[in-house]
Amino acid sequence: MPQYYGGFNGDLLRAVFCIENQCVKELYASSQMPLILKEQHSEFDKFILDGTIPDDLIGEWNKYFQSSFVLPSWTINRIELLEVEPGTVLRRMARNFMEYQHQPPSVYSNTDADYVEFIQLIQEIELLIERLDAICRVISPIGRNLKSFGPQISEVHILSCVNIESQMKRILSENGYNKDSYSTSDFVKLLVPMKLANYAVKFQRYHWIDAKKPFEAWDPEAPTKSLPWFDRYNSAKHDKGNVNYQPRLDDVFSSISALLAVTAAQFGATNTARFTSRMRDSVHFEGFPVWEQSQLYIPPDHVGKKDWGYTRFFGGLAEGQA
Template sequence: MTVSDTYIFKSIEGYLAWVEFYPGRAICYIPQLGSWYEETHIIDDVQAGLERARYCLEKSGVQVEGGGARMVLSPGQYYPRIWRGVYRFSFLSDSYDKLDPFEVYGPVYNQCIVAAESLLLEVKDVFRFVEPAQSNLTAYSHRLRELLILICTEIEACWSGVLKANIMEQQCDRFTTKNYLKVCTPLRLTEWEVKLKDYDLKFEPFKRWNILQPTKSLPWYDDYNSVKHDREGNFSRSTLGNVLNAAAALHVLQVAQFGPGIYEMWRGNRFSIFDVCKSPAIELSEIYLSKPIIKGKFDSPVELRSQRV
């Protein structure tokens, strides 16, 4: 039986609850002890809607908070490599992120995260020789140039992967930042901020990325292009500051694709030198809901080709 509409709410305890409407019945998903159970109500077809969904949930004992929302996607659907969940900075909080990137993306996710870990470990090794302090951000060297090039090429691989997975751009021999910029809005890249662990340095590497200056509005990426194509003329741009901003951008791209939970010890427990300190506030209507909830199944990718950025 095909679901017609799904409406989602947040309970007063901070948990998600939702209602799927089918012909003649509504199925409520009730939060309980970190999971959900189903409760069915018989309804007239004309009764489907936001207020009816609220009534069904309250009849099932859920006290909802706020107005709720109609879901953009049906349960089980998702945009490939574009995270949509609820993240709080504690495993005891009301986080919600049921899409397991390893199960859904398999080798694609594994290669992305291993490549990022390898590069971030290389950056951490630099700290044995150069302290990541504000006064040292202009330091440059051959090793920092190599790292800047390697990290930025991996960033380009992430951008390309999201573009191709969602068919947001026609295949071509060489993408430019005008092409790559199309992932900025779906991934909410301008809204992420990360902190370097053990150090008082924060980064918002995509904060000023814009269509008017798609390359120069990313200064670290613009400098990467300069040192890649003309080492002799631009060697001094191979700075620690640029490497840290690029590394922060790489971390952001991992969490924007696969969710912040991949770096939390109670879930993915992958390595990074950064922690997320600010993430996008995802609207209730955009959150991915699994189907069926008990198995946490996602099997219906929805491409963004019709949503041009």
């Protein structure tokens, strides 16, 4: 299988190398390169056929540019293995783009079906927040009141968690991870590729409550127990009569935060929190992932392509264009 490497000069991507069997099969200059360099394609062809292995790429690349009329700033000082094939995006996984690497995670372009699902998800979250607000008009969410439990609290919490499970199943399936049934042992596999632990949600109306980081303590070795709010949801499904395992008011804040995080991790943090005035007035993201350069989405024109494609995180290229 080919592997892709990015050649960087500081924060700037200067080159993309496709390596297979320790040989350079393809080489691309960044689209930020001056147009005149694109006219020197014969020189790039010679370099492609050079058979250079990764350890030698920096020297070979720099030798070409230092010996030509190009400014030395187009040289590279490091090479990193790229996690995602250039010109492709992962299905339902928002990340930064190379040109906007210091902004919140985003997505390229959702299909009409994705957009409809996103709108429905936002509407469901708004309804859950409305129901949480209704509960908080009766039970002030402060101090030990946050440990309160009851039918309304359980219902809102369960609805949030069911939605989280549904979304995670879709993400796994569309990224090549398919099973007849899923559990938290499967869901936790999304923790790293989506950086779920980095999302922090603040409920602005209840400013005294610390920002929620619902996935911060998620442990692959204990995928259910390490999330107390989810553990109580799981227990409530099977033992509704046991008051020791009933969802608490504080759990509702956590589960809605988790649903917001999963939504943002699919459709973009900016899209999720600012889509409607109701959402903007209720919540905002105090934290979101910062991606390494080797994990960013690289535009197709950096590698000679016209359109974006899809990649499955757990298994190869997906059909169709993004």
